[in-house]
Amino acid sequence: MFSRMTTAIAAAICLTAPAALAQENEWQPDRPINIIVPWAAGGSTDQVTRVVAPILEEALGTQIVVVNQPGASGSTGTATALDAPRDGYTWTANAIANNATYAVTGLVPDTSIEDYRIYLHVANVPMVSVNADSEYQDFPALLEAMKNGSVTVGTAGINSSGGMALAALREEAESDLPGARMITYDGGNPAVIAAASGEVDATTQLAVEQSEMVRADRLRALTVLSDEPLELEGIDPVPPITEFLPDFEVAADYFGVFIPVGAPQEVYDTVDRVWEEHVMNSQALKDYANDRGAVFAPSYGEAALERAMPVVIAEACARVERGEAVIDPSEIGIDCDAG
Known part of the structure; x- marks a missing residue:
């Protein structure tokens, strides 16, 4: 009897653990969250997003649906995420340099990195x-x-x-x-x-x-x-x-998940806490990085933006030098003449 009761209690704890985690959150999603990956399945963004999604599912107590929407160098899916209702249920994922510079090349006009709350997880290298x-x-x-x-x-x-x-x-x-x-x-x-x-x-x-x-x-x-x-x-x-090229300038290429601004503040407060307590300590994410040749480097908010700005500036300004810029990076707050 004791053995059966112990087993039943243990099973109940396992079944209710995600719900208990979710109840600690200020924001408790009542439907699935979509993360739009603006690239084909199997690529770098898709891979790491599918590692992070189960971590978020358990902590938030709701399903995380990864949606692949490739096209136009990642700008098609990015635009879809920005056009969705700002209710906290549609996110996107990418290399931060992409989201920060789509406006420079005219692929997603009238946008900048200030349109998102930033959650970084790994740095990748070509x-x-x-x-x-x-x-x-x-x-x-x-x-x-x-x-x-x-x-x-x-x-x-x-x-x-x-x-x-x-x-x-x-x-x-x-x-x-x-x-x-x-x-x-x-x-x-x-x-x-x-x-x-x-x-x-x-x-x-x-x-x-x-x-x-x-x-x-x-x-x-x-x-x-x-x-x-x-x-x-x-x-x-x-x-x-x-x-081979000693003067080659290297800037870490940070990847992450981005929640468009305009959702209730409780959404960002909750995901901030989940990111710090679960993603930034995730063994599954560490194992992925070590196995695939990425750098485990989670951060969020202003700290994430500060960490990623070197690659953002480098990519935005390189587009000017290559003649790919439709607008000057200064129009979205990136100074190519600084330092």
Whole structure:
């Protein structure tokens, strides 16, 4: 009898634990929350959002639905999130540099990072890889072909991490890399698959999107856009870009979840607490970062914005230099002439 009663009590505690957590919150959602991922399934944003979603579900006591809505370098799904009712039930996810600079390129007009409450979780790093059977054995050989030959590079578009990485290489290589032709896909995962299958010669997407293909010997990693080697279990250390281009400026590429402003304050207060108490201590998120080659770096609010501003400024101002800007970054509070 005692054993059966103990088992029943334990089961009841397990069943009611999420509800108990939710009752501690000031805001108690009464329906599912949608997180719009503006990229295809399987890419970097989609991967990490699906790791974070169950953590939020348990803490908030409601279902978190991840909705993939790719298109126009992530701007289609982002615009959908901004156009939704500001009631706290529609969020979006992305690299913060994207949400902060869509207006600069005209992809999502009249917006800035001030339109969101910011919740960051990991920092990612782009990696340059080629098909495992490629003739390019190292980055200098590929770079030479980008300058004087013909190389197709798969990315998720000019506003994606892979597109921005290719643009940064063009700037730092003291060449427009006329031999590098970008082929765009609806997300990082399709771009990486295209490189692994030989549909394109190379990819500059994020390491988290490529790590499994490198482990499976379908891609050969040549360099990582970092000032430190990338070390992943089962993969030889990937040399940093600064080994080949010493003046390459590296800014951490932070990813996160963004809640449009205008919802009741209790929404943000509750998610702030959930982020601090659950996401910032999540072993599942730490394991994901360690396994895929990301940096575990959760933060929220003003601290998150301060941490991410170097990459926001770098990307916004780079668009001006590359002639991609429709408006001056100063119009959305980004000063390219500062410091």
